[in-house]
Amino acid sequence: MNRKRTKxxxxxxxxxxxxxFVLPVRAQVAGTTxxxxxxxxxxxGVANAKMSIKNVATGQSVQTLTNESGIYGVPGLAPGDYExxxxxxxFSTNVSNVTVAGGPAQTMxxxxxxxxxxxxxxFSAGQTQGSAQDQARLDKxxxxxxxxxxxxxxxxxxxxxxxxxxxxxxxxxxSSTDRYLHLALGSAAGDLYFMSAYYAIxxxxxxxxxxxxxxxxxxxxxxxxxxxxxxxxxxxxxAFDQKSKGEKVHGIASAHGAxxxxxxxxxxxxxxxxxxxx
Amino acid sequence: MxxxxxxxxxxxxxxxxxxxxxxxxxxLEQSTLSYHVSHPLHQVDGVSHAARGKGICHAGQCDFLIxxxxxxxxxxxxxxxxxxxxxxxxxxxPMLTVRTRLPEDAADSTxxxxxxxxxxxxQTAKFRxxxxxxxxxxxxxxxxxxxxTTLTDFKIDPPSLLAMPVKNEIPVRVEMTWRREK
Numbered sequence: 001m002n003r004k005r006t007k008x009x010x011x012x013x014x015x016x017x018x019x020x021f022v023l024p025v026r027a028q029v030a031g032t033t034x035x036x037x038x039x040x041x042x043x044x045g046v047a048n049a050k051m052s053i054k055n056v057a058t059g060q061s062v063q064t065l066t067n068e069s070g071i072y073g074v075p076g077l078a079p080g081d082y083e084x085x086x087x088x089x090x091f092s093t094n095v096s097n098v099t100v101a102g103g104p105a106q107t108m109x110x111x112x113x114x115x116x117x118x119x120x121x122x123f124s125a126g127q128t129q130g131s132a133q134d135q136a137r138l139d140k141x142x143x144x145x146x147x148x149x150x151x152x153x154x155x156x157x158x159x160x161x162x163x164x165x166x167x168x169x170x171x172x173x174x175s176s177t178d179r180y181l182h183l184a185l186g187s188a189a190g191d192l193y194f195m196s197a198y199y200a201i202x203x204x205x206x207x208x209x210x211x212x213x214x215x216x217x218x219x220x221x222x223x224x225x226x227x228x229x230x231x232x233x234x235x236x237x238x239a240f241d242q243k244s245k246g247e248k249v250h251g252i253a254s255a256h257g258a259x260x261x262x263x264x265x266x267x268x269x270x271x272x273x274x275x276x277x278x
Numbered sequence: 279m280x281x282x283x284x285x286x287x288x289x290x291x292x293x294x295x296x297x298x299x300x301x302x303x304x305x306l307e308q309s310t311l312s313y314h315v316s317h318p319l320h321q322v323d324g325v326s327h328a329a330r331g332k333g334i335c336h337a338g339q340c341d342f343l344i345x346x347x348x349x350x351x352x353x354x355x356x357x358x359x360x361x362x363x364x365x366x367x368x369x370x371x372p373m374l375t376v377r378t379r380l381p382e383d384a385a386d387s388t389x390x391x392x393x394x395x396x397x398x399x400x401q402t403a404k405f406r407x408x409x410x411x412x413x414x415x416x417x418x419x420x421x422x423x424x425x426x427t428t429l430t431d432f433k434i435d436p437p438s439l440l441a442m443p444v445k446n447e448i449p450v451r452v453e454m455t456w457r458r459e460k
Contacts, residue, residue: 041336092341092379096337111336111337113334113336113341114334115341116332116334116341116342116343117343118343118345118373118375120332120343121330121332121343121345122330123345123347123373127347127372127373128372128373129372130368130369130370130371130372131369131370132369132370133369134369134370134372135364135367135368135369135370136369137369138360138364138368138369139364139369141360141364142360142361142364142365145357206360209356209360210356211356211357212354212355212356212359213353213354213355213356213357213358214355214357215355215356215357218357274357
């Protein structure tokens with residue numbers, strides 16, 4: 001009797017165990033199986049495309065992958081509206097909507113378009129790929145030209161001051177103090193000028209760039225104030241020597257004032273030519 | 279039953295080439311892109327005509343890609359252009375690209391609203407619902423509009439003149455002529 005009872009209990013246990021597994025399996029396969037093929041524009045199946053099937057009403061989503069032929073299948077979908085998103089490397093994401101009607105199976109094929117690339121537009125790799133070196137060259141150029149600009153602006157102060165003091169230093173009743181002050185200001189102007197010029201001349205050139213706009217005038221004027229800034233102190237030194245000997249400034253040294261004024265004017269015009277830019 | 283399977287197989291054979299087709303394609307024929315920079319002392323416009331673009335349409339949606347070399351923008355001063363190229367990190371990121379997706383029937387409208395994804399200066403910025411005017415005559419569509427870009431969108435430090443920086447807003451005016459090919 002006891003053996004019979006034990007057998008019945010065991011059978012009931014096995015049945016209960018069996019139902020525990022079977023019920024979820026039945027629950028999974030209930031609903032509609034949505035399946036189809038994900039293809040590219042040539043008609044070839046897209047393998048390993050990631051798919052997300054989202055129930056619009058509940059917000060719940062199911063993820064799956066296509067097989068090597070681009071085929072997918074998602075079982076157990078309840079009737080309703082779904083948003084299908086398909087992602088695959090090298091393709092544009094395809095987001096489509098489908099209404100699951102509630103039958104046992106439904107088919108939805110989708111096409112993935114390739115992502116347009118810069119090569120598709122006819123740009124070469126050389127045009128589209130930058131480099132840290134190119135950027136470093138641009139950075140260095142900007143940095144050096146900023147220093148050139150600052151030193152150039154600072155140099156205007158002793159240049160203007162030396163032009164003003166030049167009228168005192170070169171006059172008939174000139175004193176050695178006037179001459180030394182003029183010499184000191186002229187030297188400071190020359191030092192700042194050549195330091196500024198160094199940063200402009202040594203700034204890296206950018207290949208393939210043509211000079212356009214006001215910078216052309218700025219550079220052209222340098223052919224006037226550059227030689228002028230060399231010639232002016234040479235003539236000034238001769239004039240200083242002649243004055244120190246009590247002589248009247250004569251010969252080539254008498255051009256010192258005129259050369260200095262032309263140089264200063266060209267320098268001022270050069271600054272103005274690029275002042276209204278950043 | 280066998281007949282049904284044969285019919286399904288036949289339909290599948292028809293369906294796949296239909297999906298494989300590209301519905302239509304767009305090619306950028308002409309373009310003028312110009313950025314505008316405002317500074318307390320002056321206004322600057324940099325213009326480029328060097329953009330190239332394509333659009334590929336499938337299943338009622340068109341994916342567009344437009345690209346332009348950053349160094350092709352000309353403001354009339356090569357020194358300023360090189361400075362802009364430097365601040366925009368154009369040496370490292372030489373291209374400005376715009377991607378957008380539009381419905382294929384958008385060409386029939388006079389105004390379209392586009393969601394744009396712009397890559398510039400190593401940054402990607404998204405601009406939603408940007409209005410463009412559209413004039414379509416046959417296969418040719420002329421599109422114009424302004425994208426309200428700012429320097430901060432692309433993490434660019436504003437360049438300055440005489441210690442005064444330029445404004446953050448650098449709107450980009452777009453005028454393009456596209457041709458549709460079936």
